[in-house]
Amino acid sequence: xxxxxxxxxxxxxxxxxxxxxxxxxxxxxxxxxxxxxxxxxxxxxxxxxxxxxxxxxxxxxxxxxxxxxxxxxxxxxxxxxxxxxxxxxxxxxxxxxxxxxxxxxxxxxxxxxxxxxxxxxxxxxxxxxxxxxxxxxxxxxxxxxxxxxxxxxxxxxxxxxxxxxxxxxxxxxxxxxxxxxxxxxxxxxxxxxxx
Numbered sequence: 635x636x637x638x639x640x641x642x643x644x645x646x647x648x649x650x651x652x653x654x655x656x657x658x659x660x661x662x663x664x665x666x667x668x669x670x671x672x673x674x675x676x677x678x679x680x681x682x683x684x685x686x687x688x689x690x691x692x693x694x695x696x697x698x699x700x701x702x703x704x705x706x707x708x709x710x711x712x713x714x715x716x717x718x719x720x721x722x723x724x725x726x727x728x729x730x731x732x733x734x735x736x737x738x739x740x741x742x743x744x745x746x747x748x749x750x751x752x753x754x755x756x757x758x759x760x761x762x763x764x765x766x767x768x769x770x771x772x773x774x775x776x777x778x779x780x781x782x783x784x785x786x787x788x789x790x791x792x793x794x795x796x797x798x799x800x801x802x803x804x805x806x807x808x809x810x811x812x813x814x815x816x817x818x819x820x821x822x823x824x825x826x827x828x829x
Contacts, residue, residue, distance in 0.1 A: 636683040667822040673811030678723040686711045718828035725779040741808040743773030748806040790827040
């Protein structure tokens with residue numbers, strides 16, 4: 635399992651442009667198996683080497699920053715690739731209406747500290763990515779959060795069991811929601827856990 639994108643993994647942008655549509659199309663069903671909605675507004679997108687490889691290439695292709703941009707993209711996205719003892723998610727609060735989005739996010743300060751995964755009665759509390767504080771001083775949460783669920787070997791073994799019930803939740807008082815993870819999602823994510 636690849637856990638880091640190296641400079642040698644980066645395609646030339648002209649070559650990437652020729653295969654871009656195919657790469658994006660091929661990853662769509664994989665990304666669908668790595669997505670979990672929790673409540674009406676939050677979606678967890680579980681990342682992998684492949685999702686981050688595509689993201690890095692998209693940033694380089696769109697922004698055209700050249701060689702100087704590569705290190706910045708690698709340092710931004712490599713931490714979001716699971717390292718074998720964790721699942722890593724980009725959590726997006728997707729609210730189209732700007733007024734409602736402002737009102738909801740304004741009440742969700744610290745939400746990144748209330749994301750949990752329960753497996754067989756054990757709860758794993760997510761650890762927020764430490765690159766930037768995603769809650770402002772006045773308590774407004776960012777619409778995008780990055781979290782890591784760190785597993786013990788025993789928890790990873792339980793997660794990998796076919797049919798195991800896994801509950802993904804947010805316990806924030808202003809957004810208390812949970813979802814039982816679909817079996818196809820659990821099976822897809824089990825491959826991220828190699829401990």
